[in-house]
Amino acid sequence: SNDAIGVLVMSYGTPESLDSVEEYYTHIRRGNAPSPEQLKELVDRYEEIAGGVFPLRENTDRQVSSLQDKLDTVETGRYRCYQGLKHARPYIEDGVQRMAQDGIKRAVGIVLAPHFSTMSVASYNKRAMQEAEKHGIEMSCVDSYHLHPSLIQALAERVRDGIDAVSAKAGGAEVKVLFSAHSLPVRIRQVGDPYEEQLLETSRAVAEAARAGSWQFTWQSAGRTNEPWLGPDIMETMSSLAEGGEKALLAAPVGFVSDHLEVLYDLDIEAMAHAERLGISFGRIRMLNSDPLYMETLADSIREAAAKLP
Ligand code: FEC
Numbered sequence: 379s380n381d382a383i384g385v386l387v388m389s390y391g392t393p394e395s396l397d398s399v400e401e402y403y404t405h406i407r408r409g410n411a412p413s414p415e416q417l418k419e420l421v422d423r424y425e426e427i428a429g430g431v432f433p434l435r436e437n438t439d440r441q442v443s444s445l446q447d448k449l450d451t452v453e454t455g456r457y458r459c460y461q462g463l464k465h466a467r468p469y470i471e472d473g474v475q476r477m478a479q480d481g482i483k484r485a486v487g488i489v490l491a492p493h494f495s496t497m498s499v500a501s502y503n504k505r506a507m508q509e510a511e512k513h514g515i516e517m518s519c520v521d522s523y524h525l526h527p528s529l530i531q532a533l534a535e536r537v538r539d540g541i542d543a544v545s546a547k548a549g550g551a552e553v554k555v556l557f558s559a560h561s562l563p564v565r566i567r568q569v570g571d572p573y574e575e576q577l578l579e580t581s582r583a584v585a586e587a588a589r590a591g592s593w594q595f596t597w598q599s600a601g602r603t604n605e606p607w608l609g610p611d612i613m614e615t616m617s618s619l620a621e622g623g624e625k626a627l628l629a630a631p632v633g634f635v636s637d638h639l640e641v642l643y644d645l646d647i648e649a650m651a652h653a654e655r656l657g658i659s660f661g662r663i664r665m666l667n668s669d670p671l672y673m674e675t676l677a678d679s680i681r682e683a684a685a686k687l688p
Pocket residue numbers: 389390391392393403406407420432434490491497498499560561562563600601602603633634637638639640
């Protein structure tokens with residue numbers, strides 16, 4: 379047995395190589411393989427962001443090791459971090475199995491996404507708890523940390539810097555901040571899901587801390603399925619703002635914490651091209667990645683969850 383508290387750090391996951399994009403996409407689609415056209419479209423997007431490199435993998439690795447360092451500065455040896463990915467190896471279950479092999483008896487689970495949704499964080503936590511139970515590990519999971527003061531501070535610094543950078547590009551024009559997050563199917567509203575409210579709470583707190591004059595929230599990266607997804611999408615929002623005379627926009631994707639496809643492609647390539655067509659200035663805040671304030675947010679949330687363990 380091992381007295382250390384295991385920390386299962388969960389993240390979305392990304393393919394290991396271009397050869398494993400199909401397996402990854404099939405997993406996201408709950409076992410339904412994509413068509414050859416769908417697969418090609420996704421492979422092309424990965425090729426465009428980094429020539430077939432998968433930045434999320436290295437970013438998650440770095441976040442986990444920085445978090446371990448941060449936890450060690452508080453109490454050496456008390457916490458031991460393990461990685462568990464939602465759609466790629468090492469899967470969430472693999473991470474829990476590794477804990478079990480190390481004799482871990484008590485653990486905390488945390489997702490590298492600040493906002494709770496029944497369709498996102500809840501499904502990570504459920505998989506983690508189910509696997510932990512199989513191995514007799516007591517596990518307590520963090521649901522959200524979307525208003526942690528260190529998170530708000532880190533995001534506000536980025537918004538402030540982003541406003542200055544876009545304003546300079548736009549000849550001093552006033553910059554409107556577009557807070558964004560991954561869209562989800564509209565049906566989350568039927569179950570009273572807190573996702574939307576939490577995202578608005580983060581946006582409001584960051585806008586205030588950054589003294590952003592003008593801002594709004596919008597969705598991005600909706601899935602391509604037949605059911606309705608939450609909108610408006612950032613592309614539509616950009617079009618209507620440009621039509622209304624807005625000259626400079628800053629994307630602040632506060633639902634994400636890392637440089638990855640949904641930021642590097644959907645915002646930096648797609649939304650940027652859209653801004654050029656509309657003739658407006660556009661920029662995006664730097665992502666948190668392993669920022670010390672983000673590590674502090676995670677470490678505090680972990681300690682709080684650990685205090686609830688038997
Ligand atoms: O860089 C990378 O390799 C991974 C980038 C990535 C992140 C991410 C985050 C979230 N997703 C969420 C929900 C959904 C739902 C579907 C869905 C589909 C995809 C596809 C790719 C993908 N997601 Fe993702 N997501 C990332 C990547 N996501 C690729 C498949 C092709 C496409 O639609 O573009 C729809 C599934 C279905 O078909 O039924 C739903 C949510 C997040 C943010 C929270 C989190 O990180 O968990 C919510 C990063």
